[in-house]
Amino acid sequence: MELTIVGCGYLGEAVARQLQTRRPALNLTLTTTVTERHAELTDLADQLLLCDATEPAQLLAALQHRRTAVFCLAPRGNRRVNADGYRQTFLESFRCLRSLLPDLPHLRQIIYTGSSSVYGDADGDWVDESTAPAAETEHGAVLLESERLLTEMGGCKRRVCILRLAALHGPGRELDDRLKGLAGRERTGDGRSFSNWVHVHDAAGALIAAMDGAWSGIVNVVNDEPIRMRNLVDRSLERQQLEPVHWSGGPETSGNGRRIRNNRLKALGYRLQYPMLDGGRAECLL
Ligand SMILES: NC(=O)c1ccc[n+]([C@@H]2O[C@H](COP(=O)([O-])OP(=O)(O)OC[C@H]3O[C@@H](n4cnc5c(N)ncnc54)[C@H](OP(=O)(O)O)[C@@H]3O)[C@@H](O)[C@H]2O)c1
Numbered sequence: 001m002e003l004t005i006v007g008c009g010y011l012g013e014a015v016a017r018q019l020q021t022r023r024p025a026l027n028l029t030l031t032t033t034v035t036e037r038h039a040e041l042t043d044l045a046d047q048l049l050l051c052d053a054t055e056p057a058q059l060l061a062a063l064q065h066r067r068t069a070v071f072c073l074a075p076r077g078n079r080r081v082n083a084d085g086y087r088q089t090f091l092e093s094f095r096c097l098r099s100l101l102p103d104l105p106h107l108r109q110i111i112y113t114g115s116s117s118v119y120g121d122a123d124g125d126w127v128d129e130s131t132a133p134a135a136e137t138e139h140g141a142v143l144l145e146s147e148r149l150l151t152e153m154g155g156c157k158r159r160v161c162i163l164r165l166a167a168l169h170g171p172g173r174e175l176d177d178r179l180k181g182l183a184g185r186e187r188t189g190d191g192r193s194f195s196n197w198v199h200v201h202d203a204a205g206a207l208i209a210a211m212d213g214a215w216s217g218i219v220n221v222v223n224d225e226p227i228r229m230r231n232l233v234d235r236s237l238e239r240q241q242l243e244p245v246h247w248s249g250g251p252e253t254s255g256n257g258r259r260i261r262n263n264r265l266k267a268l269g270y271r272l273q274y275p276m277l278d279g280g281r282a283e284c285l286l
Helices: 010-022 035-044 056-063 083-103 138-151 175-182 200-212 229-239 263-267
Strands: 003-006 028-032 047-050 068-071 109-115 159-165 167-169 197-199 217-221
Touching (some): 003 056, 010 035, 028 035, 068 200, 109 200
Parallel strands (some): 003 068, 028 047, 068 109, 167 197
């Protein structure tokens, strides 16, 4: 038994699909918390288990005898879940994992897809893995505590890798679809705030590289192009031949954001398939 992906939503499923093509011989277990997803996931895995990661017996069954555990969790349903929802999903799952470690002697690697939102607002400056994170919200505090819990599980016999992902885009979460509702509307500020993105194909590819390369520690998984909201929105609306947004001026409500460096990702040998938002697409994508 080799690998279990706990939480098989947008990203977990993309990882499973890449593995199916690139590592057909890998013994792969996927989990879901809902029986309704069995039909769509069953062909992607050797085993598909019903598992709520906060339930010790279910998580143990999903991870027993596995060498690698990948956690691609996020609160189900409402993406604007409150901080308690975050605590329940992330902290309770990782506390549960911690309690099970004595029963998981084969587990050599834990990979968690966290969020670059832990950097908080850097007033538009660059940040990298050495930058002190800033938990500016309760959600951010939960994510940082999750990272801390997981980091403590690492040691000479078990590597822990935390991938800090930028916002995901890709099939099913296309930027143009998400931004077209802004056409012709007024927005506060001047759109100078930076956002950071990564294509789901690269997020999944970096995760597989982390697995293959036995990465440990924190690695930012972002593309090469931190982009001001104004450029992002204007470019998208222009491409779709829609009315532009009217920026009303004044300070940005969400601060000036941050620009996230991906030097470590590259130093570890990962080559981005989508380095920019609009171009640079490689052929033969899944
Ligand atoms: N999406 C983004 O833009 C973004 C940005 C930065 C970081 N990330 C990180 O990337 C990860 C995955 O994001 P995503 O967009 O793929 O999320 P997603 O599509 O919402 O999928 C998350 C999956 O987690 C599973 N899950 C929820 N609670 C669980 C529990 N208690 N036990 C086991 N599984 C549980 C659910 O699977 P079932 O429904 O099958 O039960 C859900 O489909 C998250 O950790 C997130 O922090 C995402």
